[in-house]
Amino acid sequence: MTGAGPQPREILAELEGLRAGDAPTHGGRVLSYVYDSGSAELDELAASAIRLFQSVNGLDPTVFPSVARLESDLVAFGRSITHGDDEVVGTVTTGGTESCLLAVKTARDLWRRENGEHARPRLVAPTTAHAAFHKAAHYFGLELDLVPVDVATGAVRADDIIARLGPDVALVVVSAPSYPHAALDPIAEVAAAAREHGLSCHVDACIGGLALPWWPDVAPWDFRLPGVTSISADLHKYGYVPKGASLLLHRDRRRRDAQYFATTGWPGYPVVNPTMLGSRSAGVLAAAWAITRRLGDEGYAELVARTLEATRALRGAIESIDGLTILGEPVGPLFAVVTDAGRPAEERVDPHRWADVVRRHGWLLQQQPGFTQSDGTLLPRSTHVTVTPVTAGVLEPLVAALREAADEVRGLPPADAAPVLEALPAELLASLASAGSADADLDPAVLSSVLAQAGIGPDGSLPEEAAGLTALIEALPPALVEQALIGLLGSLVDPPATGAGR
Numbered sequence: 001m002t003g004a005g006p007q008p009r010e011i012l013a014e015l016e017g018l019r020a021g022d023a024p025t026h027g028g029r030v031l032s033y034v035y036d037s038g039s040a041e042l043d044e045l046a047a048s049a050i051r052l053f054q055s056v057n058g059l060d061p062t063v064f065p066s067v068a069r070l071e072s073d074l075v076a077f078g079r080s081i082t083h084g085d086d087e088v089v090g091t092v093t094t095g096g097t098e099s100c101l102l103a104v105k106t107a108r109d110l111w112r113r114e115n116g117e118h119a120r121p122r123l124v125a126p127t128t129a130h131a132a133f134h135k136a137a138h139y140f141g142l143e144l145d146l147v148p149v150d151v152a153t154g155a156v157r158a159d160d161i162i163a164r165l166g167p168d169v170a171l172v173v174v175s176a177p178s179y180p181h182a183a184l185d186p187i188a189e190v191a192a193a194a195r196e197h198g199l200s201c202h203v204d205a206c207i208g209g210l211a212l213p214w215w216p217d218v219a220p221w222d223f224r225l226p227g228v229t230s231i232s233a234d235l236h237k238y239g240y241v242p243k244g245a246s247l248l249l250h251r252d253r254r255r256r257d258a259q260y261f262a263t264t265g266w267p268g269y270p271v272v273n274p275t276m277l278g279s280r281s282a283g284v285l286a287a288a289w290a291i292t293r294r295l296g297d298e299g300y301a302e303l304v305a306r307t308l309e310a311t312r313a314l315r316g317a318i319e320s321i322d323g324l325t326i327l328g329e330p331v332g333p334l335f336a337v338v339t340d341a342g343r344p345a346e347e348r349v350d351p352h353r354w355a356d357v358v359r360r361h362g363w364l365l366q367q368q369p370g371f372t373q374s375d376g377t378l379l380p381r382s383t384h385v386t387v388t389p390v391t392a393g394v395l396e397p398l399v400a401a402l403r404e405a406a407d408e409v410r411g412l413p414p415a416d417a418a419p420v421l422e423a424l425p426a427e428l429l430a431s432l433a434s435a436g437s438a439d440a441d442l443d444p445a446v447l448s449s450v451l452a453q454a455g456i457g458p459d460g461s462l463p464e465e466a467a468g469l470t471a472l473i474e475a476l477p478p479a480l481v482e483q484a485l486i487g488l489l490g491s492l493v494d495p496p497a498t499g500a501g502r
């Protein structure tokens with residue numbers, strides 16, 4: 001077979017060229033997005049497994065029985081690390097978001113069996129629950145009822161959640177731990193209350209699921225608690241599997257079956273889909289199977305031990321930097337860095353200005369905007385850090401960069417969004433203040449002017465310093481920011497104009 005395009009080696013060279021512009025996925029320079037075990041052997045094993053299974057279609061395990069075997073083994077592994085009994089079953093999904101979406105869909109469908117096919121239930125969760133639950137509520141027609149957390153610690157009070165439970169609640173979500181601040185929610189109390197009310201309770205352990213089982217001194221968060229009805233745990237985070245794999249585990253088969261979709265109501269093949277997708281590659285499934293099989297309990301314990309050591313060292317180093325501190329009592333290999341508000345202004349370090357300078361030194365940290373909760377309290381802006389085993393090997397230069405960056409920006413005020421705000425028509429801001437993103441139908445000219453003022457180029461290029469952007473995200477009405485972000489991300493993948501078809 002000969003194609004009309006360039007030779008395969010030239011095409012691969014082009015791909016390599018594109019990759020050169022990306023953030024590095026290995027070596028510990030990126031402290032979010034990527035989870036690097038530091039083992040070339042594991043990377044190689046995953047690549048070979050994907051290659052072996054890349055053409056297998058996970059759509060039908062009766063045609064490809066290997067797929068059923070891999071999935072069953074992974075569910076057994078998930079069950080064992082979350083203390084599930086033989087009733088606990090589940091599915092491998094394509095990622096944390098899909099696991100969360102399906103947990104919500106399952107709970108909604110079970111709730112609707114009792115309460116009517118078209119009723120609109122509530123989903124109760126702390127403010128810090130992952131945005132995937134906002135997406136799930138939006139996709140599946142639930143009312144999102146967010147419970148404010150303590151802004152000093154990022155932790156929610158059990159009583160505050162329990163007070164919101166009632167017969168119109170389809171699902172209560174707690175995190176183990178939360179992504180923004182690594183707060184371990186009061187899972188035992190909430191799960192017990194959910195059980196008393198006969199409600200579904202999902203533990204989102206997308207980020208902690210493959211770390212907490214080996215982390216020291218963690219309060220029970222899993223199927224040891226009888227009220228927990230489902231758990232999500234990402235294989236593609238601390239499981240060290242390439243992107244595209246997560247586990248969703250259910251307390252029992254009845255719940256698992258409510259996740260599935262089946263129909264014979266069309267003239268094609270009978271459809272039974274466990275997840276959102278139809279046809280799906282078995283490649284990453286095979287990689288997940290291979291990696292978990294190679295590492296096993298002991299391998300994960302060892303990687304967690306290395307990560308734990310690095311986390312302790314890094315937290316200690318950051319706590320010792322004047323003007324910065326760590327929010328709350330993080331549990332697991334992640335945490336959020338905030339300004340030490342107990343210091344006078346000239347000694348404070350703004351976490352976003354700091355992250356910008358850290359980035360100039362070659363290390364990527366994720367900026368999290370400040371967030372006003374429904375009760376008016378403000379969760380401070382923070383900088384997110386996820387620690388992986390490779391962090392242990394780069395602690396010295398990393399800590400040096402963190403210190404130097406703090407020295408550079410200490411005493412500088414946070415980035416100011418006021419000039420952009422002042423340039424926008426007041427009536428626009430007022431009309432947007434109460435609008436949801438979905439209702440906003442904004443003038444494209446206004447959107448492009450917001451993007452331009454934020455320092456974003458017409459080609460979607462971002463400014464060197466992100467602190468100004470996050471300040472804008474904090475200050476502008478969410479509906480405007482959401483529309484602007486959609487416009488920005490869309491423009492990144494718009495093909496160049498060709499003039500064809502005119």
Ligand SMILES: *Cc1c(COP(=O)(O)O)cnc(C)c1O
Pocket residue numbers: 095096097098100130132175177178179204205206207234246
């Ligand atoms: C990462 C994460 C998710 C979403 O997972 P994706 O794999 O990015 O889709 C959900 N919940 C928590 C707590 C997470 O950390």
